[in-house]
Amino acid sequence: MDFELPESHQALQKMVRDFCEKNVKPHAREWDRSGTFPREVVRQLGELGIMGMQIPEEFGGAGLDTLAVAVVVEEIARYDGSLALTVASHNGLGTSHLRVFGPKHLKDRFLPKLASGEYLGAWGLTEPGSGSDAAGMKTTAVRKGDRWVLNGAKMFITQGSVGDVFVVLAVTTKEKKQKGITAFCLTRGMPGFSQRAIHGKLGMRSSDTAELVMENLEVADDHRIGEVDSGFIDTMKILDKGRITIGALAVGLGRGALEESVRYSRERTAFGQPIGDFQALRWMMADMKTELDAARLLVWRSARLADAGKPYTVEASMAKLFASEAATRACNKAVQFHGGYGYTNEFPVERYLRDAKLCEIGEGTSEIQRTVIAREIYRR
Numbered sequence: 001m002d003f004e005l006p007e008s009h010q011a012l013q014k015m016v017r018d019f020c021e022k023n024v025k026p027h028a029r030e031w032d033r034s035g036t037f038p039r040e041v042v043r044q045l046g047e048l049g050i051m052g053m054q055i056p057e058e059f060g061g062a063g064l065d066t067l068a069v070a071v072v073v074e075e076i077a078r079y080d081g082s083l084a085l086t087v088a089s090h091n092g093l094g095t096s097h098l099r100v101f102g103p104k105h106l107k108d109r110f111l112p113k114l115a116s117g118e119y120l121g122a123w124g125l126t127e128p129g130s131g132s133d134a135a136g137m138k139t140t141a142v143r144k145g146d147r148w149v150l151n152g153a154k155m156f157i158t159q160g161s162v163g164d165v166f167v168v169l170a171v172t173t174k175e176k177k178q179k180g181i182t183a184f185c186l187t188r189g190m191p192g193f194s195q196r197a198i199h200g201k202l203g204m205r206s207s208d209t210a211e212l213v214m215e216n217l218e219v220a221d222d223h224r225i226g227e228v229d230s231g232f233i234d235t236m237k238i239l240d241k242g243r244i245t246i247g248a249l250a251v252g253l254g255r256g257a258l259e260e261s262v263r264y265s266r267e268r269t270a271f272g273q274p275i276g277d278f279q280a281l282r283w284m285m286a287d288m289k290t291e292l293d294a295a296r297l298l299v300w301r302s303a304r305l306a307d308a309g310k311p312y313t314v315e316a317s318m319a320k321l322f323a324s325e326a327a328t329r330a331c332n333k334a335v336q337f338h339g340g341y342g343y344t345n346e347f348p349v350e351r352y353l354r355d356a357k358l359c360e361i362g363e364g365t366s367e368i369q370r371t372v373i374a375r376e377i378y379r380r
């Protein structure tokens, strides 16, 4: 077992760190405050290959492995959780669904632009009335000759209002329940397709979230992704990988919170000594560091399994569950560490805490991860 990152991944990590120090760190607070989606920075990340990390080189992508994606997302999250969520969801959800299960003509048409960052990808599974119970979706797709007619709505969709290419799931054979769901590729501006940005989120405020509405939206059968009625099974595979990335995002936020706390503990004094000299705070740091390292190892293990072509569903759930809850604990401690200043946006730790909470909810809540893990224990 090798716990060191390969040199190629270390170089990638450094490139992303340098980029974020210069282009993200100085702006993250303002983007969060104003809820600004940093489109230009996302475009620049596209130029660095970060928006097409797992897209094969033949389609203009970087052809990187899952471990690389985890390293990049962790590094960005250290500076800005929202931007990390943009990168994670664009690479891991809609774009991946198209890359893995889409027909060649759609890959030829969209993957190069998604890889360059010219286009943004979004993925619509959750609905106003169903999230954890994803198979309980109400959006329908009814066949009409060589076309399908979609009706319904999707909720909380990342890149929903800024996206260009959307993969959405719809019920095609109601009586077959989760074995009667199909994926379709939609594009911005299609007649009957509208987006409504959602504001007022607790965190991840400079990531774009929207509701998608489909009203008698007609889409050609050649925009179907995967076999008819097999969309839900494909979706579970996409989510498995996505959970590794959300775990990495959580580790990055926790790490950012720890680093800020260390810095602050050296500067702030109380009772005539730096606060970092108090054992109570040192123990807090020790807990943060230990839990975040453990979380990273779980994330890297699941990434390695994915890259080796081995099963990793339960390992990805464990990584996401532990990393997201460890991150929330670490960020909460970081706010405590900063005292009253931690409660203001003068320091980034309150933002990290708000952002970290999303990791316990998005791409399957902690309760759903525990259900997946427990199911596997009994199955084995």
Ligand SMILES: Cc1cc2nc3c(=O)[nH]c(=O)nc-3n(C[C@H](O)[C@H](O)[C@H](O)COP(=O)(O)OP(=O)(O)OC[C@H]3O[C@@H](n4cnc5c(N)ncnc54)[C@H](O)[C@@H]3O)c2cc1C
Binding pocket: 089, 093, 123, 124, 125, 126, 129, 130, 131, 132, 133, 155, 156, 157, 158, 159, 201, 204, 209, 358, 361, 362, 363, 364, 365, 366, 367, 368, 371
């Ligand atoms: C910022 C943000 C971005 C998102 N991005 C996307 C996206 O890009 N695409 C997309 O499709 N979705 C996205 N989502 C949706 C997200 O995946 C769902 O919110 C999440 O899966 C939970 O679903 P829900 O909100 O419907 O909650 P519910 O499923 O209604 O859950 C409510 C509560 O009940 C619990 N619960 C439900 N079922 C069970 C059970 N069987 N056992 C125990 N407890 C249970 C849940 O854990 C939770 O605590 C996003 C959400 C947010 C907030």
